[in-house]
Amino acid sequence: xxxxxxxxxxxxxxxxxxxxxxxxxxxxxxxxxxxxxxxxxxxxxxxxxxxxxxxxxxxxxxxxxxxxxxxxxxxxxxxxxxxxxxxxxxxxxxxxxxxxxxxxxxxxxxxxxxxxxxxxxxxxxxxxxxxxxxxxxxxxxxxxxxxxxxxxxxxxxxxxxxxxxxxxxxxxxxxxxxxxxxxxxxxxxxxxxxxxxxxxxxxxxxxxxxxxxxxxxxxxxxxxxxxxxxxxxxxxxxxxxxxxxxxxxxxxxxxxxxxxxxxxxxxxxxxxxxxxxxxxxxxxxxxxxxxxxxxxxxxxxxxxxxxxxxxxxxxxxxxxxxxxxxxxxxxxxxxxxxxxxxxxxxxxxxxxxxxxxxxxx
Numbered sequence: 001x002x003x004x005x006x007x008x009x010x011x012x013x014x015x016x017x018x019x020x021x022x023x024x025x026x027x028x029x030x031x032x033x034x035x036x037x038x039x040x041x042x043x044x045x046x047x048x049x050x051x052x053x054x055x056x057x058x059x060x061x062x063x064x065x066x067x068x069x070x071x072x073x074x075x076x077x078x079x080x081x082x083x084x085x086x087x088x089x090x091x092x093x094x095x096x097x098x099x100x101x102x103x104x105x106x107x108x109x110x111x112x113x114x115x116x117x118x119x120x121x122x123x124x125x126x127x128x129x130x131x132x133x134x135x136x137x138x139x140x141x142x143x144x145x146x147x148x149x150x151x152x153x154x155x156x157x158x159x160x161x162x163x164x165x166x167x168x169x170x171x172x173x174x175x176x177x178x179x180x181x182x183x184x185x186x187x188x189x190x191x192x193x194x195x196x197x198x199x200x201x202x203x204x205x206x207x208x209x210x211x212x213x214x215x216x217x218x219x220x221x222x223x224x225x226x227x228x229x230x231x232x233x234x235x236x237x238x239x240x241x242x243x244x245x246x247x248x249x250x251x252x253x254x255x256x257x258x259x260x261x262x263x264x265x266x267x268x269x270x271x272x273x274x275x276x277x278x279x280x281x282x283x284x285x286x287x288x289x290x291x292x293x294x295x296x297x298x299x300x301x302x303x304x305x306x307x308x309x310x311x312x313x314x315x316x317x318x319x320x321x322x323x324x325x326x327x328x329x330x331x332x333x334x335x336x337x338x339x340x341x342x343x344x345x346x347x348x349x350x351x352x353x354x355x356x357x358x359x360x361x
């Protein structure tokens with residue numbers, strides 16, 4: 001009898017025998033709109049339901065510093081909008097397509113501004129917690145037999161919206177005690193709000209942290225800096241989950257190979273998304289760490305958006321037969337699926353991946 005997605009994912013995260021590899025994916029919102037317009041999806045239809053994914057998640061914590069401040073539109077054109085948000089950050093976003101916002105300016109550039117403008121707001125306020133959203137997502141996952149993750153960002157991803165990557169990284173070098181204070185403040189808030197949520201609404205099946213620690217060919221921080229500044233927070237947040245028996249997935253875009261030993265020491269059970277174009281190598285990671293952590297991703301999305309099935313086959317056959325060997329792999333691209341991927345191509349990719357990744361098949 002086939003396993004449910006919940007059963008399968010739980011086993012994969014422990015690297016126990018399963019019937020097939022797991023399946024999950026992220027999409028740019030442009031992709032869903034295109035597939036809806038093309039008639040493949042109903043308006044607002046859940047991708048998790050439509051494709052029968054093994055897992056789902058819920059983002060339900062709001063970490064914008066000033067909850068009472070509405071986004072202020074500073075400038076708007078036909079293509080972009082410039083907004084000052086509740087973190088005091090000035091960000092330019094595209095209106096016509098999904099993209100990472102452009103960092104224009106930040107009110108916080110040094111310790112005094114953090115202490116005066118932001119830190120007083122970072123408290124475990126119940127208004128920051130989406131209780132009803134979590135409750136419904138948890139109920140729906142249980143109904144569909146999916147593994148349910150609490151999902152959200154960890155400390156690195158909470159710092160740069162306040163002071164920008166440049167300000168954060170310069171601060172790590174020139175005033176590390178300031179950044180350590182930011183890290184500790186956010187780690188405490190994360191754990192405190194998770195504890196409140198889980199106690200009142202029930203625990204998830206696992207915790208999924210998003211922490212983009214790398215860019216092309218290099219991590220943002222050295223292993224030594226990771227251990228000194230970020231690891232204490234990772235040990236606290238991951239340790240809280242593990243203390244409640246919850247497995248932890250760590251997402252990180254970019255080249256983070258040199259940081260993986262520290263992540264493992266911090267307690268992660270699975271590394272995701274393993275970005276090929278940044279220099280990450282799924283097969284190398286599996287050979288070195290496949291006995292101690294599971295993997296999700298590492299399939300080059302550039303192969304998928306060729307919409308060429310032969311190219312997709314080569315990518316899948318080059319990786320799945322090896323990494324499925326330890327029972328710890330979930331099929332996922334190395335980044336979100338863009339609108340250039342045809343619906344039928346994506347369907348083929350899933351079908352072929354599961355076919356290759358079926359044990360004894």
